[in-house]
Amino acid sequence: MGEIRVVDVPILIVGAGGSGLAASNFLADLGIESLLIERHASTSILPKAHGINQRTMEIFRHHGLADRVYAESAPRENMGKCIWLTSLGGNGPMDRKCSSRPTSWAAADRPHSKI
Ligand SMILES: Cc1cc2nc3c(=O)[nH]c(=O)nc-3n(C[C@H](O)[C@H](O)[C@H](O)COP(=O)(O)OP(=O)(O)OC[C@H]3O[C@@H](n4cnc5c(N)ncnc54)[C@H](O)[C@@H]3O)c2cc1C
Numbered sequence: 331m332g333e334i335r336v337v338d339v340p341i342l343i344v345g346a347g348g349s350g351l352a353a354s355n356f357l358a359d360l361g362i363e364s365l366l367i368e369r370h371a372s373t374s375i376l377p378k379a380h381g382i383n384q385r386t387m388e389i390f391r392h393h394g395l396a397d398r399v400y401a402e403s404a405p406r407e408n409m410g411k412c413i414w415l416t417s418l419g420g421n422g423p424m425d426r427k428c429s430s431r432p433t434s435w436a437a438a439d440r441p442h443s444k445i
Contacts, residue, residue: 339365
């Protein structure tokens, strides 16, 4: 059994997903001390926020984070196509059927506007 260390903080944030990271940043902006803990060594290796809501970007801008999000975001060219398929593989009668090819939210031919 390892040594137990007691840490006294006003706010403990458990989980460094979007909610925890945002809370940590916003509290720091307000000058409120917090400790953020995460059970994994790093952030998610899979994309979990392809699109970010306008209101979220407004809040990020308010906290001086918007430009960093834009800088790290995927190029629009990578987000311009969307396709709905019944499956990606298989040779059954209902496999690999396309039901829709909607224009996706970041279609490359649309004008780009930053919030
Ligand atoms: C494939 C995919 C695509 C998505 N695309 C979008 C999108 O385009 N736009 C969008 O807005 N949303 C999208 N989402 C949803 C979005 O990712 C979630 O709503 C968001 O991640 C939730 O954030 P969260 O911080 O609440 O939880 P999570 O992101 O799940 O974070 C929770 C964190 O807490 C940690 N944790 C849990 N228990 C403990 C513990 N006991 N101790 C320490 N750490 C712990 C976990 O390891 C994790 O890192 C997508 C989700 C997926 C899976």
